[in-house]
Amino acid sequence: MTLATGETTGDSGAEPASRRHRLAIRVLQLCLVLLVLSLGIFLFGRWYGASLSNAGHTESVRLREIVIRNNVLTVPENAIRFKSARMDGVTLRLDLYLSWPELEGYTPGRRNDFNHVDGARNIIFLTFEEQVMSRDMSNRLEPVYRQIIETRSVAGPGNIRFHRFKRDSGYAGEVLAIAEGTGTSQPFVARCLTGAAAREALAPCERDINVGNRLSMTYRFPASLLGNWQVLDSAIKQKVARLLNAPG
Template sequence: MYDTQTASEPDFRVVDSRLMVKVFICFAVLALLSVAIALGGKWVGHRVAMAGNTTDTTQREIVIGNNVIAVPSNTIRFAQARRDGIAQRLDLYLRYPQMDGYSEIASDAFNHANGARKTILFLSFAEQAMSHDMSGRFAPIYSKLIEKPGTPGPAGITFYDFAEKTGYLNERLAVAERPGEEPFVARCLAELEAEDSLAPCERDVLVGDGLSLTYRFPLELLGDWKALDAALAAEMRRIVRTGAEPRTPAG
C-alpha cells in the first residue's frame, strides 16, 4: 500500500502538535502573568495603604549619647531609623493613652481617618543642648517674654501671649502651677494656626543621662496634661536606660 503524502507536503499532525504546545505555553505564561499582576497589585495596594507605617514589632535598640532607647519598630516614625545602632536623633509616634505604635487596629488614629486625629503624640530624642528643660526655663526666661495677666484655660492652665518682639509669632505659652515642683509649661500655636495642625503643642523634658525629649501633642490634650505628663514619664522609665551597650542583632 502506497503513502499518498509526497515529500514536499508538510506533516500536518506534527504542525498541529507544535502549534498546540505553543498555544499551551502562551496560555501558561499569561496565567502566570495574571497571578503575578494580581499579587503585585495587592502588595502595592498594601504598601500605599501603609503610607510609611509598619506593623512590625521587632524590638530595636537605638543609642544616643549614654542612653539606649528600646522600642518596637512600629513606634519609630521613619523607616530608615528602624534599626539597631547609634543615632543623633530618634523620632517616635505613640497613640495616647495606650502608648502603643502603629497596628491594623490603630490605623485610623495614625492615618487620622474618621476624625481620629486627636490621639497621636510625636516624640523626638536628642542629646541635651540646654541646661534646663521647658519647666526649668520658665522662671529665668519665659516669664520675662510673656504678657501678663494671662487667660484661664482648662485644668488649671493659664495661657500667656508672647510679647510682640520676642520672635514667638502666633504662639502662646501654656502654664500650670504644680505645688512643690516647677510648673508644667508648653508652647502652643495660637488658636487659628492650631486648627490646621495635628499636634500644635510642644513641651520638652530631660530624661535619662543628658537626653532631651521633645513631645508634641494635640491641643485637646492640654485639659489632660497631668495624666499625659505622668504617662510619658512612666514610658520613659520603661524604654530609656543609661550606661548600657546595644544588643547585637540576631542573625
C-alpha cells in the same frame, strides 16, 4: 513507484499531526505564562494596595536598638515615624509617633488616627536628641519664660493659665501654658500655637523634658489634651523610661 508514493503519503499525514502537537504545546506554554503573569499582577496589586493603605507605616513590632549619645532606646519599628530610621545603630535624632491613650505604635486598627482621617488628632509625636540646654521647659519657667511672657493670663482647662509672649520674644503666634506645681512637684509648662496655625496643626502644643544621660525629649500633642495634662505628662514619662530601659 507505488512504494515511494506510499511513503510520501505517510509522511504527509504525520506532518500535520506533528504541527498540531507543537501548536498545542505552545498554546499550553502561553496559558502558563498568562497564568503566572496574572498571579504576579494579583500579588503585586495586593502588595501595592497594602503599601498605599499603610502610607509609610509598618505593623512590625521588631525591636530596634538606637543609640543617641550614651543612651540606648529599644523601640518597636511600628513606633518609629520614618522608614529610614527603622534600623539598629547610632543617630543624632529619633522621631516616634504613638497613639493616645495607649502610647503604642501603628496598628491597622488605628489606621485612621495615624493617617489623620477626618481630621483625627489622637497621635503624640516624640523627638529624642542630644540635650542642648541644661534646663528643660519646667526649669526654664522662672529664669527664662517669666522674662518674656506677659503677666496677664487667661484661664484654661486643668488649672492651666495661658500667657501671651511679648512681641520681641521671638515666639509670635504662640502662648505659654502653665500649671503651677504643688509641693515639690515641678510646674507643667508647654508652648502652644494659636489661631489658624493651631487649627491646622496635628499637634499644636509641645513640651520638652530632660531624660536619660543628657538626652532631651520633646513631645508634641493635641491641644485637647491640655485639660488632662497630669495624666498625659505622667504617661509620657513612664513610656520614655520603659523605652530607655527596655530589654534588647
